[in-house]
Amino acid sequence: MAATATSQGSLRQRNVPSSKKKAASVSGDDAELDTLNKTNKQISGPGSEWDYKIALIIITILAFVSRFWGISHPNEVVFDEVHFGKFASYYLEKTYFFDVHPPFGKLLFAFMGWLVGYDGHFHFDNIGDSYIANKVPYVAFRSMPAFLGSLTVTVTYLIMWESGYSLPACVVAAGLVLLDNAHIGQTRLILLDATLVLAMACSLLFYIKFYKQRHNPFGRKWWKWLILTGFALSCDISTKYVGLFAFVTIGSAVVIDLWDLLDVKRPGGALELADFAKHFAARAFGLIAMPFIFYLFWFQVHFSILTRSGPGDDFMTPEFQETLSDNVMMANSITINYYDSISLRHKETKAYLHSHEEKYPLRYDDGRVSSQGQQVTGYPYNDTNNFWQIIPQNDDHQLGRVVKNHDLVRLRHIVTDTMLLSHDVASPYYPTNQEFTTVPLEEAYGNRLPDTLFEVRIENGKVGQEFKSVASHFKFIHNPSKVAMWTHTTPLPDWGHRQQEINGNKQIAPSSNVWLVDDIPSLPADHPRREKPEKQVKRLPFLRKWFELQRSMFWHNNQLTSSHPYASQPYQWPFLLRGVSFWTQSDTRQQIYFLGNPIGWWLASSLIAVFAGIIGADQVSLRRGIDALDHRTRSRLYNSTGFFFLAWATHYFPFFIMGRQLFLHHYLPAHLASTLIVGALVEFVFNADPPPEELNYQSVKSGKKSAPGPKRHISARERFAGQSMVPAWIACGVILALATFGWSFFLPLTYGYPGLDVDQVLRRKWLGYDLHFAK
Template sequence: MSSPQGTLRQRNVPSTRKKTPDPAGADSELDSLVKANKQVTGSSSELDYKIAFTIITILAFVSRFWGIGHPNEVVFDEVHFGKFASYYLERTYFFDVHPPFGKLLFALMGWLVGYDGHFHFENIGDSYIANKVPYVAFRAMPALLGSLTVSVTYLIMWESGYSLPACIVAASLVLLDNAHIGQTRLILLDATLVLAMACSLLCYIKFYKLRHEPFGRKWWKWLILTGFALSCDISTKYVGTFAFVTIGSAVIIDLWDLLDIKRPGGALNLRDFSYHFAARAVGLIVIPFLFYLFWFQVHFAILTRSGPGDDFMTPEFQETLSDNVMLANAINIDYYDTITIRHKETKAYLHSHETKYPLRYDDGRVSSQGQQVTGYPYNDTNNYWQILPVNDDHQMGRHVKNHELVRLRHLVTDTVLMSHDVASPYYPTNQEFTTVPLADAYGTRSADTLFEVRIEHGKTNQEFKSISSHFKFIHNPSKVAMWTHTKPLPEWGHKQQEINGNKQIAPSSNVWIVEDIPSVAADSPRRQREERQVKTLPFLRKWFELQRSMFWHNNQLTSSHPYASQPYQWPFLLRGVSFWTQNDTRQQIYFLGNPIGWWIASSLIAVYAGIIGADQVSLRRGIDALDHRTRSRLYNSTGFFFLAWATHYFPFYLMGRQLFLHHYLPAHLASCLIVGALLEFVFNAEPSAEEPSYHEIKAGKKRAPGPQRHITARERFAGQSMVPAWIACLVMIGLVFAGWYFFLPLTYGYPGLSVDQVLRRKWLGYDLHFAK
């Protein structure tokens, strides 16, 4: 299913290489299929395809660039990706959960037009005109890529040997889709992602068409270009991994076929097979990974100044950035200093107050009824802790060092931090954190109040510093790490964060920072610092650190969002996303696909699954309803498109993060390819009495030569009219055009709509603005 074989050689220039002859003295089954495919499309000349391609490409540019300057203010997620482009141009370090390639393209466009990055896209609705931002140039980048996506969709169908109506239908479904248009007219990453995904399919198809000419120049070219497209895909967003699954599945089946001893010319010997395997591994794994690393190297090379992303990185990483204020203000921590401790990831302060834990929790478990220790988001005197040595010797001026045991005294309540073998409020497996009176801390509960300061990547006797020392606070007797999370406690805990002891010490979510030392005066000599030199770190160490942080924060995107949606809603277009509104003119941009196009595509996906199921049942019952060539195309070429759709859709069901309609765009493009392929199947497929049946082929039988067996492919298809296909093509395009035009005001943001006009567009209860 995953290999686009049987449909991919119809436009190849005949090879000059000597091919392995068929054992029976005839062309291979695959080459017979290729010749027939040429005749299916033979009613349309090469010039017809080129004219249609030119017209569709022009229309794609018109639909994407038309009115691109409206609105002239920040829209939706332009606040993020426009800001990142500005940071690149200012060379200021920032953090984002997506890889850098797509954002670097925006920075490139800004650099080309001479923009200096002075505007930081802080709020939706901020004026581009007033702030003198070349926003049209920024939006032109995704518009260009989105226009080319339509062209690539057409080329995929053309390269796969489909008739002109099939090519036009598939490309038109993308051309006239409101979601693809809306997402490519704004400063967003999805235009880059979808184009890279489409290019990976096209390049692999062109590579596969050269399967009879392995290791030639063109064969290597398209293999490497496939890898480059895959690299651009995953270097834009991590969901680009799905394209690797698509191409990888096709490659695995292709390699499996090369081992088949029944293939024309016989199976490859193991040495030749190893060459094929190694070439694909280099072209589709090694080279894409090197390109992936290259974009991160560019990312690090540009972002050399301290910025808003510093806080996401370790002190060692921050020391590679110039002008890092936080590290410049780091202070050695001495025993008996008063400190405030903040969780690195949730930003909550270590906090305590006189309120006690309840006797019983909601699930019936019993607490210690000790003093609550919580995480609090605001600076407060209840966040003040004094760091004490194991022996309260009152020796001042002694620095705290890595791996030393300490106690923390809560100043307001004069109690000492403690953990013990009592379950925490939310985690029965984690230990409760509480406090005990100072006398008990140096008496009966002495051991339970001891904690180890474990600096991340720290060395023995390394000095413990504010801000720059990222550390884990390990309870000494039980070896659990102090930890917090974002789920708030009930009313009895004032809806603050739970602090508990995590048995898993390794996770980065256990890391804390000493934010300040309030006991050290602002003019104290301890706060005076010499100018420091910028340090360096090996590229791979910086890359690994950034990857860990990106993956962690990506997995934390689980909070609810008013416009989030679930994967089951996407194929049926049950809801969209509000991007922008303007009350005075009643204008709005509502991200929504073309309902008619999406419903056609989703319906035909179901039809395709039904056809495959019916064909398999028929074959089991000895009924051979399709000729071999049609079945090969249905299973291999259309199956390849179906695989692309499935691998870009079903994995989202496994994700726990926020999901939105735009995540379906790559899968939607694949569904458009399926529509074009099924149009071809419906109007060109027919049973064949001249060819051997499926069962005869499976049994290795051939029919006796006779007059019928030698009918040429051109004669067979000569009487096959393309009129029904053209009629179906025009009807489908007409319906999709009507849907595009009807929802056009929501896609382009103008003109404004009256209440009645808005209500007429709430087809499935879309949550549109100005509906009353």
Template sequence: MATPTPNNTLRQRNVKKNVGVSPIADAELDSYVKANTTAKAAGSEREYQLGFVVVTVLAFLTRFWGISHPNEVVFDEVHFGKFASYYLERTYFFDVHPPFGKLLFAFMGWLVGYDGHFHFENIGDSYIVNKVPYVAFRSMPALLGALTVSVVYLIMWESAYSLPACIVAAGLVLLDNAHIGQTRLILLDATLVFTMACSLLCYIKFYKLRHEPFSRKWWKWLILTGFALSCDISTKYVGTFAFVTIGCAVIIDLWDLLDIKRVGGALTLPEFGKHFAARAFGLIIMPFLFYLFWFQVHFAILSRSGPGDDFMTPEFQETLSDNVMLANSVTLNYYDTVTIRHKETKAYLHSHEDRYPLRYDDGRVSSQGQQVTGYPFNDTNNYWQIIPQDNNQQMGRAVKNSDILRLRHVLTDTILLSHDVASPYYPTNQEFTTVSQEDAYGERQADTLFEVRLMGGKPGQEVKTISGHFKLIHNPSKVAMWTHTKPLPEWGFKHQEINGNKQIAPSSNVWFFEDLPTLPEDDARRVREEKKVKTLPFLRKWFELQRSMFWHNSQLTSSHPYASFPYQWPFLLGGVSFWTNAETRQQIYFLGNPVGWWIASSLLAVYAGIVLADQFTLRRGMDALDHRSRSRLYNSTGFFFLAWATHYFPFYVMGRQLFLHHYLPAHLASTLVTGALVEFVFAAEPAENEITYQAAKAGKKPAVKRHITARERFAGTSMLGSWIAAAVILGLAAFGWWFFLPLTYGYPGLTVEQVLRRKWLGYDLHFAK
């Protein structure tokens, strides 16, 4: 084995010291290196500006061209268009996504004078007939989608990459059918991807000012980074991944600042503390405050009762005007006959004379007791009478929070009971049944007692219909009455199973008393009093909404014909059907540009291979890369690769439904890696520039300019190679974009033969026969 020379050893030490994940490499020399190497080889500042203008104009053309087609509701426009209408009507709605992206749509509707009368009920509903300014709505994501291409170009430019590298990265986003498709419709992903890209750009500009700490520009770009991150997570919760990207870079940056041997002088611990506090303020505290601000706007606008009321507690609903349910609530007394309904599934607590079978399908034995089920329709078998624990309470006494009581099934004159027998579907949960009055007040007396536990209720608070959400807790065993949507077999008439859930905390255990069906209309309790709209502290409303959003987000686990897995996305193995028109044979099929995606995914693997090969050669005492190339490979390109990884790999641990559009932020990061590798492979710096670079790093001016050397002539040749590589990559991407354009824009209609030619990987296209 060859022993490395002292010089090689020293060089390797320097390499290790500069390996990390930073947006740019050695930013203190950025202006010098850019002026003396990159700009000389790749073009002047004016050429960069010209490239920026051309890319931006083309981005607007591709996003806005034919944006009025189709003139009817497409795919998830039924959701996000509807939410914009609710904002404009000020009626409360519920959604699993934060409000920022939806507020932008509402703002656009407000600008054009739209009143929100159309609720986007069905895919295919006509915008023209219903007089909806849908082009204005679609213009918002189209604008952000076009600007995303510009931001990608600026990221590469600010990172001091060559002009071909900038054009390749921006061009792959410009010519991508998935990015175009998502930005021409009333969807949230254009906002998400744009703010994610802005967060990368702002952090790069902040990082370049790290040798001017606490200056006005330094603070400006730090705060703007935090604002972009806030807008990202305020659009969708997957915006958290951008925080991870920036957070990793910040941690490495702080670790370098802590180094007592750092270039530029060591920081004292108080100075380091200021740096840490500034970043914590700009990238954690400020984004959180911005995040809260959008929810404050959300609550301020949605002041009227609406379709989202059912997702919130009665206390929250009382803050909304015109709340019909709360206006109809009635105080509940003992011996009242009531109907009881499950908050989540809307099923009624129901019973009938039929009994559980002796054995279930899995061989377990039941009690053969009377069936207690969940039934979706109102029926006299849903009537239950509230009986006090001692059965001697005076009639007319109100039922209160934490009272112990019994429930009598009116039609069969039996008492609700739960006991230590496994339920039909859940061996760990208790069966619910009913028993005769004789047993209920005899040997089974304890098993018929239940506690009414109001949600957020105060001690002694009266229970009311509609507004009194509660959990019914079996007193001896401490299980909560629960139901779910899986239907029982034929012996249970396809009703829902009712059982005792040992986990009391989940919100799926919540029920409410819906009505008093036998209460006379002239009863004093039915007298309606004008109720004033109440107020709740903002943070209490925010916490309640957050809990509900997170819970419902976690429940998005059902199957979907167009759902996909993360391992399919980089290879573009499938897409999503957005819209079809059988008469014209037109369709919108959400699909990326296969050629562009395969190139970007391949170069991600190439990057990983280059890094592994470099580490292997260094281990063997060989140093094939100059200082600046390696620094850019590990720092700048590494930062882009980190952005891809943090926006891609977390999806593998998610249990919710996933679709191709979830990969768009990661795809954008992969185009940045592609552009960076074009420069690395085809425009490597000549040795002379390494000498100039090291001289500048040592604080020396370069030697008197010499005549063009052979190596410098090689640099010009390599730039020609990078231009050729850029032309080949974008040429192939342009072909893919053009070939799949009819599926992205929804026109023109395709013949059977034309559709079949586009089923490259068996894409599930319509009109293929």
């Protein structure tokens, strides 16, 4: 289903009939069609092409006006600007931070800040913080996505133009993006989606132009558009990982195209395997290898800029943190000796390992029986009940000996003089996990001794590596049962003082089992062991840093499962059932509510269903021996519109299997693809094609402008096809008029001004949108 089956050349010749072909195929009919297009281009006048160019200029100007109008309002932090504005500041300060998204989009913001001389002093801490008072060049920051969002409208138009559609079809598709409140709203703020959507649209456009060079393989233009397609794909996935969906779209078309190259029914037969291998290798390089190289490049830039310790340190391993200057871990890490008193902190939840004299209840709420042992919990504050003495396995009282990786140790709770223990008793909340408790010393040195042994397993540690405070991230493994000490944020009932449960996790691999030694309270501040010479910043190979960051990004991205008041489900998006509140100001009753143009979205969603119905009806008709469509129309419907449908489906349906938080803005790439379907169906329904030139049929085969031979018969439908432009323009006008009404009606919610009174707000609650100031 390559979009590019629409490669009927210039728009002035797009209704020249072609033979029925497979999706994304390269056939002899295609070759004849290309020759016909070239000949048409030579003999047709420039008027129609100028119409397209004039419409493109007008739509582009309107796109810039709609995106930049009032961009300085509001002059305070809005919604997720707290994140992406903050990241731009961290780049400019060279301070290491962590984010679940790749760096490309954030680097663009940092680049804009650098261009205007901003130093990154403001950290976008709270929604509503004033940009004016903090002297932030926020208009420059917002101008970057507004510029990219404006170009997205242009690229949408060019996709239709390059695909060979009529002018009304091009105007409808681009107009629905131009007049969409969601695209406008998302591209006027310091957010990543403008970069993502433009890169996705460019990947479609560049692949279409690449496919149109299929009869000139390995030529200069063929390589140019292949490389540009790969670059656009790289920018897409380098902005957000959902950019992978564009790879699926283009990859599917490429697979179909390559499969067709092996078809023995092709004119001239199938390609030789050696030639096929060249085609495969070229596409693999241009669409996989090269995008991956660019993807790595942005991470290299990311690491090169962020050289100072910052808020992202805790997400990385000690080895990684040692590559950052001013790192707290480098300054405060101390080698741990046996019989030191230490406090242990869970890396993920920041809770301290804690115990107190209270016991577990005899029975839990579900009726299970506990050991009634002393409670071991996770406590968020520093406290003397967090102090544990680390004791060697043989308890030889030999002082000054260093604890090392894989040593077996025991922990004595200092305040209650009991020993940490885990055993085969179910924990309070997890029947499959083991309870952690403490026992008196006489039991710990008696028959319970094996249950008090734990292995210190340093993450990525070497055999014999010294165990250090702060620097050594480790898992505490119960030796007999091989469970890892673990905690989670669900508080215990009142009998546990609402503190965190500590239990033994049978799954050792997860990073949520990692702990660190926060401090050694037994060492006074002036102890010689606390005196540290200045350490040199270490270096790690790029790929090792990249792999570590990738693991952390993927893991934390998958953890974004908590509920959010404005989260929504994929089934709600095509029908625009709810939006997202971005910003409010009570004094002026102004608000920014992220919402698409309902009329445009409902129309696009409806026509997606219509397209599926048309395909289904055509297949049933063919089964019954009824050929209702001519070859050219069917080819356009299946190949070009089918490609747009593929882009919509691959950017929409994967969200149904995601477990993370989802919001309306995740639908924007799919919505853009749906507008392409609308434009294509306007042409299909109203036959809005410019009339073909009456060409000598032999000239198609010979490629000559006026070769002798019989004329190809021109049907009455083709001869007067130009007349069908009138209903197409009427349909275009009706659609855009309705879209203009929806756009203008919801503009106060998109631009954030003017403020609305109660009645005005209530009139905009079309589907129960949770708007502010409705009473």
